[in-house]
Amino acid sequence: MKFFVSPRRVLSHQSVTRLSHLRATRLSCAHSWSRVTFNNNLGYLSSLLQCNASTSTLGQLLSRSYATKPGKPKAHTGRPAASKRKPAAAQRDAAAGVPDKAPSKKTATRKKPAAKKPARKTKRKRSTKSKPEGKRKRLTDKQKAAKEKKDAGKKKKDLRKIALLDPPKRLPSTAFIVLSTETSSKGMSLSQHSKEVSAQYKNLSPEEMERLNHVANENKAKNEAAFKKWLGEHSPVEIKAANAARSQLKRQAKKEGSKKIYPHIQDERIVKQARTSYTYFLKERFASGDMKNMKIGEVGALIGREWRALSAEEKKPYEDRAARDKARYIEEYTTVYGTAPQFQKRAKDTA
Incomplete structure (x- = not known):
């Protein structure tokens, strides 16, 4: 063994x-x-x-x-x-006596798993879908009133911007205003200052009156030059839009009980409105002198009855003049503003 x-x-x-x-x-x-x-x-x-x-x-x-x-066996010694x-x-x-064979072991090399990249945090996109009308928050009466007031204020602000309410400051162009600016009002109320200026104006000497008139005339010329320069900085289209905005501001002031006036900007480049046949008849009747010593209301009622009593042949001369003036208005409007008048656009749309 x-x-x-x-x-x-x-x-x-x-x-x-x-x-x-x-x-x-x-x-x-x-x-x-x-x-x-x-x-x-x-x-x-x-x-x-x-x-x-x-x-x-x-x-x-x-x-x-x-x-x-x-x-258990102890450690190796x-x-x-x-x-x-x-x-x-x-x-x-x-x-x-056969020699041992070297054991063949296939050592499989495991690949290390690739490190996972941290997932990017995607920003949550806000949904652009509009909420259904049924789920919208209803405003109270107080909130509605505040919103309407805010919208009206914004609209008024935009109108004032379009209305060109920043013309050049005018210098005193009359002798009385020149004297009022030269007279000191320190320590006096407005009424006291006006009384004192009125008393001085009545007692002015001819030399002093001449001087005040000369200053007023110079200021008037300066005002005209400054206003003309200011008009040149704005196109006729801007002046037309400014006058329309001033009309809206005037109506709003009247609704609010304010007496503030927004006069139209006088510009020779603005196209004059076309006259109607009745306007030509009214002008002719006023120029005749038959309406003297009569009230405006009575004059308007009388001329209206006369216009309605005219025959078609009698109205034709006035209508021809109105047609010629309308053609003139369309031509000038297209040339100055670069577009056709509103009534002509509406006629094309309905045709």
Whole structure:
């Protein structure tokens, strides 16, 4: 029977008996012998003796000879590690002297998983869908009034911007206003100042009156030059829009109970409105002098009755004059403003 320690080292039956005796001796003298001495003796005996013995029996003897206490083996102390048990085919090859084959282990290299990039935080898009009308918050009466007031204020602000309410400041153009500006009003109320200026104006000498008139005339010329320059900075279209905005502001002031006046800007470039046939008849009747010493209301009622009493042939001269003036208005309007009049546009749309 053969015992194997390694592929090249074998022990005989006598060596096995000797090893058993050594193990028993070691166990009896565990406290006196050192582990290093025992290991040296064991290695020396293993190198001298060679015999065929069972591998399993020798492995059990060696494992028992190294352990001092039952349980887990202690840490490695420098001795050669015990060989693992080989399969039966490997044992037969070792007995026949066939050299061991190097085990071929395919070490599969695992690829480290790629580090995941942190997901970007996408901004949540606000929905542009309009809320259904049923879910809209209803405004109270107070909120509605505040909103209407805010809208009216914004509209008025826009109208004032279009109305060109920033013309050049006018200098005093009359002798009385010139005297009022030259007279100090310090320590006096407005009424007291007006009374004092009126008293001075009545008692002016001819030389002083001449001087005041001369200053007023110079200021008037300066005002006209400044106003003409200001008009040149705005186109006729802007002046037309400004006059329309001033009309709206005047109506709003009247509704609010204000007496503020927004006069139209006088510009020669503005196209004059076309006259109607009745306007030509009215002008002719006023120029005749038949309506003297009569009230305006009475004059209007009388001329209206006369116009309705005219026949078609009698109205024709006035209508022809009105047609010629209408043609003139269309031509000038298109030339100055660059577009056709509103009534002509409406006529084209309805046609």
